[in-house]
Each structure stands twice: as structure tokens, then as C-alpha cells.
Amino acid sequence: MKQSGILMIIGSALLLGLFVFPLWNIQLEAPQYPDPLGMDIYIGGIQGEEEFDIQNIDGVNHYIGMKKIPTPSEMWEFNIFPIVIGIMAALGILLGILGYLKKINVNWFLGWFILMLVLGILGMIDFNTWLINYGTNLDPKAILKLTDAQGNPLSYKPPLFGSQKILNFTAHSYPRGGAYFMLLGMLCVLISWWTAKRVKN
Amino acid sequence: MKRYISLTILGIIGLILQSCGNQDSASKKSGAITSNAAERVYVAPGEHDEYYAFLSGGYSGNLTVYGLPSGRMLKEIPVFSQFPTNGYGYSEETAPMLNTSFGMVPWGDAHHPDISQTNGELDGRWIFINENNTPRIARISLETFETEEIIEIPHSAGNHSSAYVTENSEYIVAGTRFSIPYPQEDMAIDKMKGNFKGPLTFIAINDEGRMNIDFQLDMPGFNYDLSHPGRGDSHGWFFFTTYNTEEAHTMQEVNASQNDKDFIAAINWKKIQQYVKDGGGEEIEAKYAHNVFDHHTQTATSTIEKKVLRVDPRKVEDAVFFMPTPKSPHGCDVDPSGEYIVGNGKLSTNLTVHSFSKMLKAIENKDFDGDAYGIPILNFESTLAGTVKEGGLGPLHTEFDGKGNAYTTFFISSEVVKWNLKTFEVLDRQPSYYSVGHLMIPGGNSRKPFGKYMISLNKITKDRYLPTGPELEHSAQLFDISGDKMELLLDFPTHGEPHYAAGIPAEIIKSKSRKIYRLDENEHKYAAKQESETRMERDGNEVHIYLTTVRSHFSPDNLEGIKVGDKVYFHVTNLEQDFDVPHGFAMIGANTSELLIMPGQTKTIIWEPKREGVWPFYCTDFCSALHQEMQGYIRVSGKNANVPLKWTLDDEEIK
Known part of the structure; x- marks a missing residue:
């Protein structure tokens, strides 16, 4: 249980990597942009990979009537996510300490893991909803109004995960450092629960 | 058996063809092009060249940028001439760059580019170039590839022996190729002898590159033709070739070619620098423009300076000597070690090479052969390191490969000759097409040449390309000099008349090249940094x-309230912060050029509307798929009309 407690502390603390590294990244590549435009999505806001990338993505997107990339104050998620991650990390570390001191049952670790999993899935659903809105809720006065074969307005939604061609751009959407820290942390927690459980049995 | 016979026959035919080929290369003008020359100059689409080459534009007044080995032209940088392509010299911001003590001069004759050095090696901070006609020196940034500073040289005429940089970029020099009264005065031309002078100007460069005339040497009235700084042991010295030591004032073609020897002037600038620091020299009247472009305000200012420090070389002990050099020497070239000073006697078949160490010894032993106007003349034999015999006819310039070889151009015999610096033996010769002037090896004028390529810059083009009427661009030839023999790889046309050129490995400067100007660093007085700041302001007319x-789009794009007789200033700010997204600006009826505005820049032109009406303006650079839509209208009303100023975008007033 001692070892599991330590692993639980480490695993939860790894969540703090989300405050340093971006969770996700979307790159837009095109013939005119051999150096792709890119945005890093942090839990607290979106930043350009290069200093002026956000401004230039907005510039390109205005042709198809996309909204501007939101600033932290324009999306509640960027205020809530850091708090949620902070609380979860603190809670996990506390559980780890209590586990180390053998004050609690090991199933609390599993409880934390399930809660984190649920929050993570909710986060992904929320992210995808935003992408759909961003890619389809277009300015009716947009300069380029393109439709698909069925005559429906084209969706410019970047993929949640993977690469996809959108007009002259290819969008690449993949997790970045923060996400790996989180996954590794969650894996640590799961292992800590499992090993403690096995020792107990 | 049959097979062997046919193979032998093939071999013999091959040999015959090969020897025919050799004969051809000697006699035919296609030269000794090796079979894989195309491969060696081919830079695949999207790939970059290995070297930058900066070619003087000569009478274009500008500097052109090429890639080597491809010979592709990358850019023309406006320096001494107006350039309507981007508005240089026309825009309010850049017109002061062309100001001189004679007023605005829209043109120049650019000659010798030279890249700044640290410890004798190219550092790629700036490139300098001289102007011969209205004596000036310009400094161009190798981050922005824009002209940042131009300083006029007072009391000079024909600033040809310029713009060469010392090995730590302490000084850049300017000279006088057409000796004149110093200071200028009204006198009979035939009173030239003894009364005309050839001032040599030493311009100090500070850490930011800013140029400042430190002193001017009052030299005898010979024609100072070319120069080069010492390096290594000879650092601290500067060498200038002279001709017309006869001091002929007419028919110089003949009269300046009578003396068997003219001089190379050896100048110990460190001694003179100290002399000046200690308060030496006398301040005299001068009038010269000093123009500086500030990247923060993006505006040039021109200041007229009034004084210059004159130094009599005879008053500084052991500072200036003359080395006799045969046959009206032209190029004055110092090898990478600093030991050899090559005098290219342009009316000769030989090359005279002086030794720096021998020169020092001769000075120490006072081994003099008289003096010229009080300046000691060193004994010819005592400074002579050797002579390159029968190199060709009409040597002009020499460059070095850093491997102990020198390469000299021969104008009259139209060839480049490679020779050994130790033995003075000729190793190879290659024809040039035609009549080569300067040649350039990247870094060939530093302690560390990059001896892979050499280009010859030829004065006569004739039939090298498809004919384009009587007026032709000059031609350059690229040679591979990495082997024992020079190999001609490529012919390429240049722009204007490239005199000298400077080359540098792309790696040294490529990554420092700016992509945009930062809008948040734009301190232009009339910048509008966002659309909400765009407006019109009237002050009288x-x-x-x-x-x-x-x-x-422009903001605003509908403007009213302009009247006939107004003087309208368009201050156009490009809000883009994306690489390679310039916007242009052109106004119908404006008596000036267009503007080409880089991201983050502000530029200004003036328009004086002459007729009432509604007049369009537009973007001249194909900036996006909606480039054609990028236009606006200006309403021009009568002189006495009462139309208020009004500026809108999308029919909304801008606040």
C-alpha cells in the first residue's frame, strides 16, 4: 500500500503538466503555408505555435466566415478547466498520502480514476462540440460560400483526432505534451490501485 | 573475338572524340564545360543555393542579390537610385536617403560591395557599397536587405577606391579618383599639377553599423583607383593604387600613361587614428549629407554635416609611404595572410606582388628612392616579393581561394588566370566572355575565403544570350575552382554593370533574414495600427x-472631403503580420511611384488631385484571391466646395 500511495501521488501530480504543456494541437498546412499555421490548446487558452499564427489563422478563416479563435475570457472552459485539474491533482495527492498512511481503502484510487475518466470524456465531448460550432456556424456574409455534393454548406470542422483535408488546407489534430502527462498520470493511478488490490488479495 | 574488336574500335573513336573535344574547348567559345556542369549548378525546385552573391548594379545604382551556384537572381536592393517597384526614393520615408549636398540625386553609380568582418572573417551583419559619381557610401542591413544609411563623402570626386572594410569593421574607406582642388575653388584647369589633391577618407563604423567620418588624408593629386585593407600581420594598414602620378589634366588616356611606374600608397591608419585621438589634424569646412533610415520610425532623416578633420600625412611620423608599381595599377589586392599586396598593372602583361614584411624592413632601413610631395617613396626592389610573368594582358583584379592560389582577371586578353602565391607561377587560365573586369570568390577579400566557386564579371556580352537589341545586360560566369583547374559551369546575365561583388555562405545570414516588421514596434508618426485608428485630418490644404x-480591403475605403488643390498624404500601414504578404498602393494621377508596403510597415506618398470626380485607388500586389476587390474611392470636390471630411468602411464611420 505504501508503494501504491507513492504511485498515486506521482500519478496525480503528473496532471500538473497540463499547466505547462498544451493539451492538444491543430496545424493547418497548405501550399502557401509550407510552415504550417498552428495553434496549441492549453487548459487555460489557445496560443499560436508561432507568435502571429492565431492572427493569421483568423485572417485565413475570415474568407469562409469562421469566427475568430476565442480568447480565454470568451470561453468558460478556459476558466473552469484549470480549476478542475487543480482540484483533481490536489485530491489525488491527498488520497495518495492517506493511502500511504493506510488510512483509506484502495478503492478510493479507483474512484478517483473513474471520476477523472468521466471528466476527461466530458472534456472531449465539449471540445468536439466547440469544433462543430466553430466549423459550421459561419457568417452568412462569408466571402466563400461552398457547398457539398448534396448542396449543404460545407463544414470546416477540423478533426477531433487525425488529419483531414479542408479546401486547400490539411488540418492535423493531435494530442500534445499535456495530454500525455495526463494519460501517464491516469495510468499510474490505475496501476497503483491494481497493485494495491493484488497485494491485499 | 568480334566483340573485342568492336570494343577496341569504340575505344579509339572515344579517344578521337575526346581529343576533338579538347581542341574544341580551346578554340570554341563554349569553353571547357564538363559533362556534368548542369548537375553542379542545378538547384532543385524548392531547394536553396549554397551562397548569396551580392552584385553591384553599376550604373543602375543598386545592388542585386543572386544565389550561387544557380545564378538565379533573388532580389534587387535599391541603394543609390529611385526604385518605383517599391517606392524607394519616392516615398516620404525614403526620399531623404537620396539627399546630398547637391540636393536630391535620384541616381548613382554603385561599384564595390563589401561585407562586414569580425577577426578578418565575414560576419554577415552589413554590406557596404560605394557610389562613384556623387561620392557616397551606403550600408545595407543583411537582416532586412534594405539600405539603412548613406553618407556622402565631402571633398572627393570619383569615389572609386571604396567601399572596403578593415578586418574588424573598424573603418571603411573612400577615395578620390579624379583629383580636384581641396577644398574646391575656382582655378584654371591647367594649373592642376601640384594644386589638385586626392583626399582619402576614413569612415569609422560603430557597433550598430553607424558610419562617421573620422578623418580625411590630404594626399597628393594622383588618381586613387582601388584599395584593400591589410589583414593578419598587415592589419592596421590600408593600400591604395594610384595612376596619373603624371598629374595630367587632359587626354589622360595618353598623358596619364607615361610614367613606367605609379604607386601603391601604404597607409598606417592605426598611427593616424592615434594621431587624431591625440588631437591631431585640423577641422575644415565641408558640406555633406548623412542619411539614416530608422527601423522604428521607418523613416529616413537627412542631416547636412559641416565639418571634416583634415590630416596632413607628412605630419604623422612613418604613417604613409609610396610603393612604386608598374604600369598604371588598377586592382590592389591583399592575400588572406596579409603578406602579399598585388598591384595589377593594367597596361602590362605582368603582375607585381609586394611583400608586407619586406615593406616594413624597407621602412625601418629608410630604403627610400626620393619622395613625392614629401611622402617617402620606397625602393621598388626592396618591397618586391615577385612578379607573375606573362600572366596575360591587362591585369585588373585578383582574388584568393585560401589554399595558396590567386586568381587574376586580364581584361585585354579576356581571361582568368590562376597562379601560385609562393612561386608566382601560372597554373591555369580560362577564357572569359568577354573582357572580364572584377572576379569574386566568396570571402575572397577576407582571411577566410570559401574557395569553391568563383564568378567573373564581364564587361562585354555580345552573343552570349539571345539578342535583345543594341543594349545588353552584362554577363557573369561561374567557375568551379575546387580542383586544380578552373571549370566553367554557367553563364548568367546580370543587371546593370556589376563591377565588384561579394559572396557569403548562405548559412551565415539565411536564418537572420527578417520575415515581417513587427507592428508593435512600428513607431512611424503616421501609423494606424488598427482599423479603428484610421482617419483623415485636414491642416489647411x-x-x-x-x-x-x-x-x-483598405480602411477606410470611401473618402470624401478632398478638394482640388489639396496636398493629400496617404500614410498606408500594412496590418498583416504574415510572411510575404505585402500590399501595394497606387492612386490614379499621383505624380510619383506606387508604394509596396511590407507587413507591419507604414509608407507615405503624396497626391495632389487636379480634377473633380470620384477617383479609385487600389492594391497593386496580388495579395489574395480577393485582390481585385481591394480598392477604394476618393471623392474630389471643387476648390471652394464645402464637403466635410468623411471616411467610412462598409458604409460605417470608423471610430
Whole structure:
């Protein structure tokens, strides 16, 4: 249980990597942009990979009537996510300490893991909803109004995960450092629960 | 058996063909092009060249940028001439760059580019170039590839022996190729002898590159033709070739070619620098423009300076000597070690090579052969390191490969000759097409040449390319000099008349090249940094319009309240912060050029509307798919009309 407690502390603390590294990244590549435009999505806001990338993505997107990339104050998620991650990390570390001191049952670790999993899935659903809105809720006065074969307005939604061609751009959407820290942390927690459980049995 | 016979026959035919080929290369003008020459100059689409080459534009007044080995032209940098392509010399911001003590001079004759050095090696901070006609030196940034500073040289005429940089970029020099009264005065031309002078100017460069005339040497009235700084042991010295030591004032073609020997002037600038620091020299009247472009305000200012420090070389002990050099020497070239000073006697078949160490010894032993106007003349034999015999006819310039070889151009016999610096033996010769002037090896004028390529810059083009009427661009030839023999790889046309050139490995400067100007660093007085700042302001008949551009519209794009007789200033700011997204600006009826505005820049032109009406303006650079839509209208009313100033975008007033 001692070892599991330590692993639980480490695993939860790894969540703090989300405050340093971006969770996700979307790159837009095109013939005119051999150096792709890119945005890093942090839990607290979106930043350009290069200093002026956000401004230039907005510039390109205005042709198809996309909204501007939101600033932290324009999306509640960027205020809530850091708090949620902070609380979860603190809670996990506390559980780890209590586990180390053998004050609690090991199933609390599993409880934390399930809660984190649920929050993570909710986060992904929320992210995808935003992408759909961003890619389809277009300015009716947009300069380029393109439709698909069925005559429906084209969706410019970047993929949640993977690469996809959108007009002259290819969008690449993949997790970045923060996400790996989180996954590794969650894996640590799961292992800590499992090993403690096995020792107990 | 049959097979062997046919193979032998093939072999023999091959040999015959090969020897025919050799004969051809000697006699035919296609030269000794090796079979894989195309491969060696081929830079695949999207790939970059290995070297930058900066070619003087000669009478174009500008500097052109090429890639080597491809010979592709990358850019023309306006320096001494107006350039309507981007508005240089026309825009309010850049017109002061062309100001001189004679007023605005829209043209120049650019000659010798030279890249700044640290410890004798190219550092790629700036490139300098001289102007011969209205004596000036310009400094161009190798981050922005824009002219940042131009300083006029007072009391000079024909600033040809310039713009060469010392090995730590302490000084850059300017000279006088057409000796004149110093200071200028009204006198009979035939009173030249003894009364005309050839001032040599030493311009100090500070850490920011800023140029400042430190002192001017009052030299005898010979024609100072070319120069080079010492390096290594000879660092601290500068060498200038002279001709017309006869001091002929007419028919110089003949009269300046009578003396068997003219001089190379050896100048110990460190001694003179100290002399000046200690308060030596006398301040005299001068009038010269000093023009500086500030990247923060993006505006040039021109200041007229009034004084210059004159130094009599005879008053500084052991500072200036003359080395006799045969046959009206032209190029004055110092090898990478600093030991050899090559005098290219242009009316000769031989090359005279002086030794720096021997020169020092001769000075120490006072081994003099008289003096010229009080300046000691060193004994010819005592400074002579050797002579390159029968190199060709009409040597002009020499460069070095850093491997102990020198390469000299021969104008009259139209060839480049490679020779050994130790033995003075000729190793190879290659024809040039035709009549080569300068040649250039990247870094060939430093302690560390990059001896892979050499280009010859030829004065006569004739039949090298498809004919284009009587007026032809000059031609350059690229040689591979990495082997024992020079190999001609490529012919390429240049722009204007490239005199000298400077080359540098792309790696040294490529990554420092700027992509945009930062809008948040734009301190232009009339910048509008966002659309909400765009406006019109009237002050009497002057109207200032603060305009912005972004893909793909102007703000404002409808303007009213302008009247016939107004002086309208368009201050156009490009709001883009994306690489390679310039916007242009052109106004119908404006008696000036267009503007080409880089991201983050503000530029200004003036328009004086002459007729009532509604007049369009537009973006001249194909900036996006909606480039054609990037236009606006200006309403021009009568002189006494009462139309108020009004500026809108999308029919909304801008606040």
C-alpha cells in the first residue's frame, strides 16, 4: 500500500503538466503555408505555435466566415478547466498520502480514476462540440460560400483526432505534451490501485 | 573475338572524340564545360543555393542579390537610385536617403560591395557599397536587405577606391579618383599639377553599423583607383593604387600613361587614428549629407554635416609611404595572410606582388628612392616579393581561394588566370566572355575565403544570350575552382554593370533574414495600427489620410472631403503580420511611384488631385484571391466646395 500511495501521488501530480504543456494541437498546412499555421490548446487558452499564427489563422478563416479563435475570457472552459485539474491533482495527492498512511481503502484510487475518466470524456465531448460550432456556424456574409455534393454548406470542422483535408488546407489534430502527462498520470493511478488490490488479495 | 574488336574500335573513336573535344574547348567559345556542369549548378525546385552573391548594379545604382551556384537572381536592393517597384526614393520615408549636398540625386553609380568582418572573417551583419559619381557610401542591413544609411563623402570626386572594410569593421574607406582642388575653388584647369589633391577618407563604423567620418588624408593629386585593407600581420594598414602620378589634366588616356611606374600608397591608419585621438589634424569646412533610415520610425532623416578633420600625412611620423608599381595599377589586392599586396598593372602583361614584411624592413632601413610631395617613396626592389610573368594582358583584379592560389582577371586578353602565391607561377587560365573586369570568390577579400566557386564579371556580352537589341545586360560566369583547374559551369546575365561583388555562405545570414516588421514596434508618426485608428485630418490644404491594409480591403475605403488643390498624404500601414504578404498602393494621377508596403510597415506618398470626380485607388500586389476587390474611392470636390471630411468602411464611420 505504501508503494501504491507513492504511485498515486506521482500519478496525480503528473496532471500538473497540463499547466505547462498544451493539451492538444491543430496545424493547418497548405501550399502557401509550407510552415504550417498552428495553434496549441492549453487548459487555460489557445496560443499560436508561432507568435502571429492565431492572427493569421483568423485572417485565413475570415474568407469562409469562421469566427475568430476565442480568447480565454470568451470561453468558460478556459476558466473552469484549470480549476478542475487543480482540484483533481490536489485530491489525488491527498488520497495518495492517506493511502500511504493506510488510512483509506484502495478503492478510493479507483474512484478517483473513474471520476477523472468521466471528466476527461466530458472534456472531449465539449471540445468536439466547440469544433462543430466553430466549423459550421459561419457568417452568412462569408466571402466563400461552398457547398457539398448534396448542396449543404460545407463544414470546416477540423478533426477531433487525425488529419483531414479542408479546401486547400490539411488540418492535423493531435494530442500534445499535456495530454500525455495526463494519460501517464491516469495510468499510474490505475496501476497503483491494481497493485494495491493484488497485494491485499 | 568480334566483340573485342568492336570494343577496341569504340575505344579509339572515344579517344578521337575526346581529343576533338579538347581542341574544341580551346578554340570554341563554349569553353571547357564538363559533362556534368548542369548537375553542379542545378538547384532543385524548392531547394536553396549554397551562397548569396551580392552584385553591384553599376550604373543602375543598386545592388542585386543572386544565389550561387544557380545564378538565379533573388532580389534587387535599391541603394543609390529611385526604385518605383517599391517606392524607394519616392516615398516620404525614403526620399531623404537620396539627399546630398547637391540636393536630391535620384541616381548613382554603385561599384564595390563589401561585407562586414569580425577577426578578418565575414560576419554577415552589413554590406557596404560605394557610389562613384556623387561620392557616397551606403550600408545595407543583411537582416532586412534594405539600405539603412548613406553618407556622402565631402571633398572627393570619383569615389572609386571604396567601399572596403578593415578586418574588424573598424573603418571603411573612400577615395578620390579624379583629383580636384581641396577644398574646391575656382582655378584654371591647367594649373592642376601640384594644386589638385586626392583626399582619402576614413569612415569609422560603430557597433550598430553607424558610419562617421573620422578623418580625411590630404594626399597628393594622383588618381586613387582601388584599395584593400591589410589583414593578419598587415592589419592596421590600408593600400591604395594610384595612376596619373603624371598629374595630367587632359587626354589622360595618353598623358596619364607615361610614367613606367605609379604607386601603391601604404597607409598606417592605426598611427593616424592615434594621431587624431591625440588631437591631431585640423577641422575644415565641408558640406555633406548623412542619411539614416530608422527601423522604428521607418523613416529616413537627412542631416547636412559641416565639418571634416583634415590630416596632413607628412605630419604623422612613418604613417604613409609610396610603393612604386608598374604600369598604371588598377586592382590592389591583399592575400588572406596579409603578406602579399598585388598591384595589377593594367597596361602590362605582368603582375607585381609586394611583400608586407619586406615593406616594413624597407621602412625601418629608410630604403627610400626620393619622395613625392614629401611622402617617402620606397625602393621598388626592396618591397618586391615577385612578379607573375606573362600572366596575360591587362591585369585588373585578383582574388584568393585560401589554399595558396590567386586568381587574376586580364581584361585585354579576356581571361582568368590562376597562379601560385609562393612561386608566382601560372597554373591555369580560362577564357572569359568577354573582357572580364572584377572576379569574386566568396570571402575572397577576407582571411577566410570559401574557395569553391568563383564568378567573373564581364564587361562585354555580345552573343552570349539571345539578342535583345543594341543594349545588353552584362554577363557573369561561374567557375568551379575546387580542383586544380578552373571549370566553367554557367553563364548568367546580370543587371546593370556589376563591377565588384561579394559572396557569403548562405548559412551565415539565411536564418537572420527578417520575415515581417513587427507592428508593435512600428513607431512611424503616421501609423494606424488598427482599423479603428484610421482617419483623415485636414491642416489647411494638407490632408493626412491614415490608411490600413489587410487581406483584402483598405480602411477606410470611401473618402470624401478632398478638394482640388489639396496636398493629400496617404500614410498606408500594412496590418498583416504574415510572411510575404505585402500590399501595394497606387492612386490614379499621383505624380510619383506606387508604394509596396511590407507587413507591419507604414509608407507615405503624396497626391495632389487636379480634377473633380470620384477617383479609385487600389492594391497593386496580388495579395489574395480577393485582390481585385481591394480598392477604394476618393471623392474630389471643387476648390471652394464645402464637403466635410468623411471616411467610412462598409458604409460605417470608423471610430
